[in-house]
Amino acid sequence: MGGGFFGVVRTDKWLEEDFNNPIKICERLLKVFSEEEGKSVEIYNYLKKFGMYKPNRRSYECFEALKRRDYWGKAEKIFRKYEKKWKGPNIPIYIFPIVGKTSIFSQTYNTKSGVAFQDKMFLFISPFDDDKELEALFVHEYHHVCRLHHKKKNSEAFTLLDSIILEGLAEHAVEECCGQKYKAKWCNYYSRKDILYFWGRYLKPKLMIKQNSQLHDEILFGKKNYPKMLGYSTGYEIVSMYKEETNFSLKDSFLLPSERFLTGLKNINHSNNT
Template identity: 45%
Template sequence: MSIIQTDRWLKEYGDQPVKLCENLITYFKKGKAVDIYQHLASFGMYKPSIFTRKDEIQQFIKANHWSTVKKLFESIRKKWNGPDIPIIILPLNERNAQLMKENGKAGLAFKDKLFLFLPREIGALEIKALLVHEYHHVCRLNQISKKEEEMTLLDVIILEGLAEYAVKEICGESYNANWISYYSEEKLEKWWKTIIFPNKDVKEQDPEYNNLLYGRSGYPKMLGYCVGAHIINKCIDKKKEKLSNVERMDSLEILKWLT
């Protein structure tokens, strides 16, 4: 299935993202277009104010990110022998100053589909780094036996840590997310032991889940993500193990092996 030609949707409904999301109902099997849009917008999808002018829509379409992603995906999928899933490319919310400062791009991965939220102007290597990160999620979700709704905080931070290590291996450290270097190893080790480990079994339904994962309500910024990267770095760099071996392990296996 691979790359979905969302340029056709943008030509028709570029200034009506909720209407555009009616095309996505089939990929979610249930839910309303407005609910799908709100969920995607929370991860970086554009808002109506971005495309109030037709020339802005045309700029995004003219960039032809679909062609770039197609070539990159074919190469990455072959390398990892991963699943063929629909990749849905949509404009990024470029009015979100924090989002632009942090990464300038965003994505959202599921076991059976992948979303890329891209700005009008972005280099191919930046797209590759995002695709590597998000598609690694897809591959891992298809390797482990847990359903997405059953995943714990530990599962998710390891998922993120593995994906960023894959970016480092394939694209180089300069293409890692900014949060990868927020804190020292000493701080991360301390927070792992005192904050994350005691809450490792928390699930998304718990109010504390997002606070711990993203670093809200007084927790350090991007706490879960940063600790996840720290765990994987310890497994691979300090233990001299290969990513290809670690990424096949269940989260609890990694935890036992780490200690």
């Protein structure tokens, strides 16, 4: 499926034609980004930040393997399952090979990444040993789409608190739909005690920082002097605390305001102080 039907767009066909020219591939995305001609370079640079491939032999081999194993067909089935289950929006989904990240310090490289908007979604992948990993990535990103769709909050108004809760809720959805085994490693980077310390030291005074500020990303991803994946890990833990206090469903996770989840944190802090 593709075109006006939405769902998984056959970017494999785009890649067959223009693999070595990703900027030309991004020309096809001008409409969905509401950009005028000539801005395809900016779209490519933006998507590269989230893991879109650079043309080389390794990424071409990755593409060939994805094609052989029909990841476009697999993703379409997963999409239709969750679109129905969550009554989610019908959006275009774009799949591209992920950039290979190897270095002298690390022989491992990312196998999956993504970026979600209210009206579209991008998945950057390499073939998985376990195809359930594809579903886990999908659930995380599509949860974002559904929450953004329901909240209808202007991206300029989006705060660090919104981002933290968005990430935490998405990973709880992965845990619920795919199992503990498939949740992200950053969920377990820190103990609850660590998170409560980080909360007071780094996060609490900065919660209203807007999404378009550089500091927002530094805190969320744990860049510069901030602990690694600080916002993500904190979001997961805050939602865990809320869950311990309150029964809430996946449906609620699309609708509840970000501030609501801080009640679990307040209760924990209160019990620690008494």
